[in-house]
Amino acid sequence: MIPRRGENKTALVTGASRGIGRAIAERLAAEGYRVFANDLKAREADLSDLAAEVRNAGGLCEVIYCDVSDPVSVETMARDLLAAGGRLDLLVNNAGVRSVHQTGEIEPDEWDRMFAVNTKGTFLVTKAFLPHFRAKGSGRIVNIASIGGKRGGPGESHYCASKAAVINFTQALAVEVAKEGITVNAVCPGVIDTDMGRSHLQDPETLRKVLEKTAMGRVGYPQDVVGSVAFFGSDDAAFITGQSLNVDGGIIFH
Template sequence: MAMSLQGKTAYVTGGSRGIGRGIALALAQAGADVAVADLDGDGAEAVAAEARTLGRRAVALRVDVTRSAEVEAMVRATVEAFGRLDITVNSAGVIGISPLETMAEAEWDRVLGVNAKGVFLCCKAALPELRRAGGGRIINVASIAGKRGSPNLAHYCASKFAVVGLTSALAKEVARDGITVNAICPGIVRTHMWDLLSQARRRGEETAEAAWQRSVQDLIPQGRPQTAEDMGALAVYLATAGNLTGQAISLDGGIT
C-alpha cells in the first residue's frame, strides 16, 4: 500500500535542485503540501510549481540557513501558508575540496556554517511548531561522508559527522514528544556536488564524465549511482514511520 502524507505539511531546505528537489517532489507526490526553501528563489519557485502540478499546495521561500532570523521567518511562512508544520527536511548543503593543511579558515566556516549550523538552526526553529502540531518528523540530510572520512574533504566530513551526531542526540531529547529525528546518508548521487568531485577525481587526460563513471564502478558495489528519487522515497518512508528515530540511514548501493 502506498504511503500517504495527505493532510501533512512540510518544508524542504535546499529544495531548488538535486536531492532537495527530489525529496520535495516525493513528499508532494505522497500528498503533503510543501514549502520549497532555498537561497535560489527562482529555482525554489520552479520546484514549487512542479509540486502544484501534482495537486498540492506549494510555496517557494528564499532562506539563508546560516541566519537564524531567516530560518525563523521560513518556519513562520510555512505555518502561515499551510496552517501547521508536520515534516521538516533539512537538506541545504555545500561542499569544497581542499587539503586541510592549505584550507582557508573562511572555507571551513562556510561549509560548517551551512551544513552543520544550518541544520541546528532549522531544528531549533521547527521544534515549537512540531510540538504544536502534536508531533512530527525531522529529516536531516547528512552523507556517507558523515560515517567515514575522505581526503581533501575534512570540512565536509566534519560537517556531516556533526549532522549524524546532532540527529542521534536530538532524537533522544524529543522522543517522548511524538517527534522523530532521522538522517539520510546519500551515497553517490549525480548532483552539482558530484560534478565538482568528478572534476577533482580526474586522472591525467580523463574527462569529468569518465571520472564519474569510474567512481561509480570503483566505489559502489551495486555498480550504479543512487538518485534524488531514491532519497525522496526514503524521506517519504521516514515521514510516515512512527517508531524509527535517531538513525542515520545510508542509501548508497552498499558502499558503507
C-alpha cells in the same frame, strides 16, 4: 504506485531548488503533502519552476526563501510558514554546501562556511520548529547527512566533519525529544549525480574509484534518495528514531 502518506500534512524541504532537495519536494508533493520549498533568494528562478511543475502535476507547493545559516532569516521563515500553512508535520533539512580541498588548503572561512550551512543550518531550522512540534505532540525531522559523515574521504575533511556533526546531532536530539512524539533520523547518501556530486564525477579517475568502491557499480540519482526520506517522514516509521541510513549503493570501506 506512490503511497499517499502526506494527505492533510505539511512538509518543509530546505535547499529544494535543485538536486536531491528538489526530488524530495516532488516526491512529498506526489504523496499528498502541502510542500514548502525553501532555498536562497538567489535560487528564485529554479524554485518557482519547481512550484509550477508540482502544481501542474496537481500537487501543492509554495516557495519560501531563507538562508538557513542566518538565525533571523530562519525565524522569519518559521513564522511565515506557520502563519501560511498553520502546521508543519515533516521537516527535511537538506540544504548543504560542499567544496573539495586538501586539509592543508582549507581556509578557516571555508571551514566555517561548511559548518554554518550544513551543521548550524540544520540546528537553526530544527530549533525554530521544535516549539511547534512540541505543542502538537508530533513531528518528523529528517536530516540529509552524508556517507562522508561516517567515514571521511580525502579532500573534504571540512565537509565530512560537518556531516558527522549532523549525524550526532540527529542521535542526540532523537533521544531528547523521543517522549514528545517527535522522531529525528538522518539519511546518508553516497555519491549522487547532482551539481554538488558532479565534482566527484567529472574527473574520470575519481569516478573510476567511486564506481570501484560502490558495490552496485553505479552512482546514485536524486530519485534513489527520496524514498528513504518519505519513509522516515511517514507513520510507517513511527517507532524509528536516531537512525542514520546509508543510501549509497553499498559503499565498500577498505
